[in-house]
Amino acid sequence: MAELMIVVAVISIISAIGLRSFSSSYTDRRLRLAAIELATVLSTARDIANKEIPGSNSCRITQTLTASTTIVVGASQDCSTSSINTPLPTANLRSVSGLNNLSVDATRTFTFIYGGFSTNGSDTEQTVRLSDPGTTTQYCVNLTLPSSIVRVGSAQGASASNYQSTG
Secondary structure: OHHHHHHHHHHHHHHHHHHHHHHHHHHHHHHHHHHHHHHHHHHHHHHHHOOOEOOEOOOEEEEEEEOOOOEEEEEEEEOOOOOOOOOOOOEEHHHHHOOOOOEEOOOEEEEEEOOEEEOOOOOOEEEEEEEOOOOOEEEEEEEEOOOOEEEEEEEEOOOOOEEEEEO
């Protein structure tokens, strides 16, 4: 009988460790999904701004990511005299990921112009960090001037992001 109790105790301990690891891995994957969705929305806005417009080379697309709601919306579209009929991409990152505690480090406004990404200062890039209390990993979405390269990466704590893919 004692042997059975020991086996049950060992199995319980191993199961508890496995469940915690599975839960963290699940949250990590959902967080990565939210980062990829944000990168896709921003890449799509960049592509809309870069569409060929007959008689014009000026197109400005503004996307806003609100930190409190984790929703990214197409705030405005100004394509000079030619109107682009493509709807601006939007995403609710909490809804996409299924993570109710998903957080974004700050509210950001991204402006894409014909031929690249524009900032309102001397910044050459913008980075958004997404996190959730269920995992120690943060995911970063980075836009780099002047080519509007959108990258997704991961970071542990406050460390620099390790970018694994480009979009």
